[in-house]
Amino acid sequence: IKKIGVLTSGGDAPGMNAAIRAAVRAGFYYGLEMYGIYRGYEGMIQNDIKKLDSKNITHVLERGGTFLKSARSEEFRTPEGRKKAYENLKSHGIDALVVIGGDGSLTGAHLFYQEYGIPAVGLPGTIDNDLSGTDLTIGFDTACNTAIEAIDKIRDTATSHDRLFFVEVMGRDAGFIAINAGVGSAAAAILIPERKTPIETLVEKLKTRTKAKKSSNIVIVAEGGKSGSAQEIADKVAKYLPYYDIKVTILGHLQRGGAPTCFDRLLASKLGVAAVEGLMQGKYDVMAGLINNKVVYTPIVKAIVGDKEIDEEDLRVANILST
Numbered sequence: 001i002k003k004i005g006v007l008t009s010g011g012d013a014p015g016m017n018a019a020i021r022a023a024v025r026a027g028f029y030y031g032l033e034m035y036g037i038y039r040g041y042e043g044m045i046q047n048d049i050k051k052l053d054s055k056n057i058t059h060v061l062e063r064g065g066t067f068l069k070s071a072r073s074e075e076f077r078t079p080e081g082r083k084k085a086y087e088n089l090k091s092h093g094i095d096a097l098v099v100i101g102g103d104g105s106l107t108g109a110h111l112f113y114q115e116y117g118i119p120a121v122g123l124p125g126t127i128d129n130d131l132s133g134t135d136l137t138i139g140f141d142t143a144c145n146t147a148i149e150a151i152d153k154i155r156d157t158a159t160s161h162d163r164l165f166f167v168e169v170m171g172r173d174a175g176f177i178a179i180n181a182g183v184g185s186a187a188a189a190i191l192i193p194e195r196k197t198p199i200e201t202l203v204e205k206l207k208t209r210t211k212a213k214k215s216s217n218i219v220i221v222a223e224g225g226k227s228g229s230a231q232e233i234a235d236k237v238a239k240y241l242p243y244y245d246i247k248v249t250i251l252g253h254l255q256r257g258g259a260p261t262c263f264d265r266l267l268a269s270k271l272g273v274a275a276v277e278g279l280m281q282g283k284y285d286v287m288a289g290l291i292n293n294k295v296v297y298t299p300i301v302k303a304i305v306g307d308k309e310i311d312e313e314d315l316r317v318a319n320i321l322s323t
């Protein structure tokens with residue numbers, strides 16, 4: 001392997017820049033040529049590919065977003081699109097890829113390897129933490145920190161007015177952000193996609209807390225929950241608790257932005273180096289992750305199955321602390 005292309009794809013996540021920078025630095029360390037593929041697979045198809053030098057990666061470690069930009073590419077899902085992408089890679093002599101993104105992006109890398117034999121190591125770049133093969137994904141810790149910072153501010157106004165707030169956090173199919181941000185901000189209840197919470201159960205909990213004279217109640221709702229959106233749940237609860245002043249806040253895209261935390265910088269740095277070293281050692285079609293603080297390479301097909309479980313212990317602790 002002599003020339004490696006790096007790309008970020010799917011939803012952006014804080015720490016993607018740190019991962020790119022680590023992969024590129026590691027490549028230079030081992031005497032390889034490194035290429036930036038801009039706008040994910042879309043840029044691969046449109047030949048938006050440039051050779052990187054050390055200037056490209058100066059002062060990017062600490063910045064949120066991704067300087068390579070990210071995109072979703074419908075064309076890459078088609079055999080014709082992938083053929084164009086392959087021809088562009090060949091024209092630059094790129095013989096391996098580091099793909100930083102979520103399960104969709106890694107699925108693309110796996111297919112591309114199967115069809116064209118382009119070796120790829122994937123890195124888990126998503127705030128959702130919904131990839132197996134790594135304890136945590138790049139961007140998740142920063143997103144949780146951003147969420148608790150915002151919820152702390154909501155807490156101030158909730159307490160001043162004895163209000164009940166429903167705060168919607170990201171996590172369409174996974175409640176990891178909701179649980180961490182909920183426990184980390186003393187939420188009254190946490191609603192996640194993995195569990196169905198009957199409205200009556202939630203109402204009973206809120207009534208008990210009212211009797212205990214809690215001055216504020218914040219319920220965290222993951223955006224894709226089975227019980228509905230934060231607004232829908234708030235509307236239902238309002239019928240049971242008409243005496244409450246209820247407000248809804250959707251944190252939305254602010255959870256994607258901001259400088260990565262120290263943890264995300266370290267995770268991205270370790271995995272960026274691991275991606276290049278993995279390729280050099282012939283580890284293809286795998287995702288590099290960190291499990292118990294050790295780098296582990298998991299076949300992409302296993303990392304993307306979506307079987308990462310919510311920790312029951314986290315749920316138990318959340319329940320004890322909010323009762």
Ligand code: ATP
Pocket residue numbers: 009010011012041071072073074075076077078101102103104105106107108111126128
């Ligand atoms: P996030 O977790 O933030 O949603 P993601 O990587 O899962 O990130 P997707 O939109 O699912 O985001 O995938 C990103 C891109 O990966 C898609 O736009 C497409 O170009 C490519 N991709 C996803 N699934 C496939 C597939 N089955 N075949 C080929 N390419 C795919």
